[in-house]
Amino acid sequence: LEYEPKEEYAVKYDLSDEELYSFIAELLQEYPPTGDEKVVCYRIDDTMNVDYANVARTVECRVFDPKFKNDPEDMKEGYGSYEDQSFFFLAVDTEGKKPAGVFRIIRSGEHGFKTLNDIAGIKDDPEYIQRVYEHYDIDNPEECWDLATAAVIPEYYGTGPLLYRAALVGSQDENIKHFFSVIDKTAYRPMDVMGFPFEPLFETDWMEYMGSKLSLPVHG
Numbered sequence: 001l002e003y004e005p006k007e008e009y010a011v012k013y014d015l016s017d018e019e020l021y022s023f024i025a026e027l028l029q030e031y032p033p034t035g036d037e038k039v040v041c042y043r044i045d046d047t048m049n050v051d052y053a054n055v056a057r058t059v060e061c062r063v064f065d066p067k068f069k070n071d072p073e074d075m076k077e078g079y080g081s082y083e084d085q086s087f088f089f090l091a092v093d094t095e096g097k098k099p100a101g102v103f104r105i106i107r108s109g110e111h112g113f114k115t116l117n118d119i120a121g122i123k124d125d126p127e128y129i130q131r132v133y134e135h136y137d138i139d140n141p142e143e144c145w146d147l148a149t150a151a152v153i154p155e156y157y158g159t160g161p162l163l164y165r166a167a168l169v170g171s172q173d174e175n176i177k178h179f180f181s182v183i184d185k186t187a188y189r190p191m192d193v194m195g196f197p198f199e200p201l202f203e204t205d206w207m208e209y210m211g212s213k214l215s216l217p218v219h220g
Contacts, residue, residue, distance in 0.1 A: 011083055012054040013061040013072035020058055023051045025097050038093060039100050039159050041166040045087035056088035056102045063101075063151035068184075068211030078114075078210060082148065085109035089166040091152075091159045100159045101152035103167055105145050113146040115180040119204060119217055128203070135202045136219065138178060145171060147181035160187075179220035184212040 015023070026049070033040045044052045057075065064070040070078070079086070085107045091100035106114055112129070120128040138144060147167065152160055171179070180201065201217035209215040 010054075011057065011076065011080070013057045013075045015054055015058040019051075020055055020099065021097060023049075023055050024092055024099060027052050027055070028092065028094060028097060033094055038095055039091055039156065039162060040094055041162055042090045042092060043087065043166070043170060044090050052090070053086075053088060055099060056090045056104070059090070059099045059102045059153065060104065060149050060151045063153065064149070064211070070211055074211075079104070079148065081111045082106045082109075082114050082146075085111060086148070089163050089170070091156065091163055093156070099153060100156035101163055102149070103147060103151075103163045104149040105167065105170075106148045107146075108141040108144060113141075113144065113180055114148050115146050115182055115201070115217060118182070118209070119201065122207070123203075132202050136178060143176055144178040144180065145176050147179050150181075150183070150187060180218070181220070182209050182212075182215050182217045184209075185214040185216070 027042065030049075031042065042052075044056050046053075061070065061072055061075050064075070065072075086104050087107070089103040089105070091102065092098070093100050111117075116129045116132060120126060132138070133141075145167075150160070150163065152163070167179075170176075179198075181198070183198070185206070198218040198220045201219045204217040206214050206216050209217075
């Protein structure tokens with residue numbers, strides 16, 4: 001599906017350092033942290049300045065480009081159809097005023113879920129998504145989230161659990177019952193990171209995916 005961004009909203013994956021740090025400082029000033037933790041997590045959605053979402057996108061690309069060769073154009077092509085369905089959990093270092101990591105969540109919408117669409121395309125099986133819904137007894141896609149990206153800046157690897165916890169708390173607030181994702185082997189932890197385990201997604205196994213040599217589609 002081809003994505004045509006809204007004219008007034010320029011989707012960017014390549015903010016400069018100056019822009020990145022300026023927007024983070026603005027975010028911290030506009031929404032001051034309520035605690036004294038060094039690293040805090042923000043939910044960045046369409047109720048906020050669109051540049052904050054571009055901060056999250058730039059963090060995605062700065063992690064994925066060197067690791068998986070996903071440059072800004074690759075990211076626009078891969079996630080463009082889902083921008084209007086996306087929001088982000090963004091971890092921020094309040095002392096250094098720097099980004100620490102980001103999760104992108106894709107909600108239910110007209111373009112569906114990237115994970116399921118991609119797997120159906122790889123399988124060349126247009127009925128695959130319906131079988132997934134039947135297998136997991138999913139009657140309402142609104143009760144599903146696609147954990148589309150998980151990108152942590154190397155010096156902040158310890159913030160991963162913070163982002164997982166943010167996603168879990170957010171999902172409980174919205175009565176989300178199912179997660180889909182494709183997780184690179186280096187990031188996959190077969191344990192209860194979010195309070196329940198990820199398991200291999202129905203009819204899938206380890207595979208190459210978006211530059212990753214070995215990734216696993218999962219359901220949680």
